Each structure stands twice: as structure tokens, then as C-alpha cells.
Amino acid sequence: MTASGTALPLTDNASDIVREALAAHAGVPGALLPILHAVQDALGHIPGDAVPQIANALNLSRAEVHGVVTYYHHFRATPPGRQVIQLCRAEACQAQGADALLAHATKRLGCALHATSPDGAYTLEPVYCLGLCASSPALLWGDELHARVTPERFDRLVAESRSTA
Template sequence: MAHHATASAVDIAIDGAEIARIIDAHTALEGPLLPMLHALQDAFGFVPAQAHGPICDALNISRAELHGVISFYHDFRAAPAGRHVLKICRAEACQSVGGAALADTLLAKLGLDWHGTTANGAVTVEPVYCLGLCACAPAAMVDDKVVGRVDAAKLDKVLAEVGA
């Protein structure tokens, strides 16, 4: 049932020279891995699989170690996100006032799992753990705009605005 429509790496131009430049620019830093991953994501919109080998070689780490770091930090992507990112708060305050049910309904309606992207590439739905709007729960964020007291009608409006 879950649908994960995302552009494949084949659809995205991955510049190996740009990957090498980013890695080289960060290897002299103390604790270079996170800044390196952020720079790659800034450049490509995600951390391309083509960068994994060169990162491991440059930092003398295993692919398992790299995967552990990338998967631990939820903001790193393995594939491009949709044109818009809708984050739904999963923290306790939002869950206590219906946020979990609202999220489940939204995901079912869109036919997605968390981190999935709509087939038209308009929106990626991601969990987030606290947006600081606990007094206005449940909360969501679309791109950089926070929305408090979210209900089905507000979510439908947000989705219409982003073309989902």
C-alpha cells in the first residue's frame, strides 16, 4: 500500500567532481563527517550514494559506520525530497490532542509511509519531534512555515497550496 515516489539517482545529475570537492574541503576539519554530509545535502538535496565510497575512503570509516550516522540523523536524505516538505509533530503534546491520528489519516490518504513523497513529487511527509508549538498542538511545518492547531481541514488546505 505504501508508495515512495522519489526521483532516482539516475534522474538526478550527480557531479562526481563536486562530490570530491566537497569531501576535500572538509577532510581537514576536526570531526569532518557531519559538516561533509550537510554540504553534500546542500549541494544535491540529499546525500548521494555515489558519495559513500569516497567519504569512507577519505575518513577511513566503514560503510556501516557511515550508514549509522546518516540513518541516525533524520534530516539526511538518501533520495531527493518533494518540492515541499510537510513535517508533522510526533511529540507527546501533539499526540495527546490527536496528532497521531491526524498523521495516520494523512499518510493513508496520500498512500505514503513516513519520508514518502507523493507521486507527483509535490510533497514529502516527514515526522518531526517537537516544533515548539506545544501550546498550539497539534503542530506541523510546511517548508519553513509552522502551523499550529492543525486539523484535517488545515492539512487539506496546506496540501492544496503545495499541489499535493
């Protein structure tokens, strides 16, 4: 988005990716969600200019597509930070200190859940169970699972990520 709130035009690459996602799901009933997943997997978010392209292809209104993108927290309308951290917010992790870990993480990174740190380095997202309930609290840092994450361990992960960035 520009400062005036206008969506930036899609790059050729992004437009190709949207076209490929549409082609891969052409004629499939209920294709909107798989298409949005495919676009976000490839681009990291759903660019605003992809919305009319998707709406036209599926014979939906822009408002309908936009509504789905904004309804599901999983979908991002803006690019994520360079690293995405998903903190487990489900019950077993809650019982083992996930709230304290979340409070620490938001303070340490300077951003809330569903937001990106001011330096653009980290996006913090909730996730609901990573299958590590016996070793909670857990988080997914990019593609890496981490169990029994204390605030101190979280700080070490941040330090390691900065040294390898």
C-alpha cells in the same frame, strides 16, 4: 539508484558540492555528520555515489558512511518530494491530535512517514517539537510553520500547495 540498485554517477554539480563540504570540514574531528548535513542541505539527499567520495576523504569504509546515512532517519538516500512536510510527533502534539493528523496525512498523500507520495510531490517526515507546543498539533511545511493543524486545515494546505506548484 537505477532499477538494478546501482547508484547513479554524481553529476558534476553534486560532486562539486560534496567536494566543497569535504573541504569545509577538512581536518575537523567528527566531521562526518556535519559533512552529511551539508551535502543533504545542498542536494536534498545523500547520493549513493557520494558515499565512497566521503569515505575516502575521511579514511572510513564505505560501510561506515553508509551505516551512518541509514542509521539517522534525518538523512535520505533518495531525493525528497518537491515539498517536505514535517509533522511533529512529540508529546504535546500527540496530546492534541497528532496521531489523527498523521493518519489523515498519510491517507491524503498516499505515503507513510519517511516516504514520498506516488506523484513525487510530497515527502512526509517526523520531527520532534517545533516549539509550538501551546498551539499544537504543529507541522513544518517547507520553511513555514503551521500551528493547530486539523485534518481540514491540512487539506487546505495541500490544496494551496497544488495551486501554487
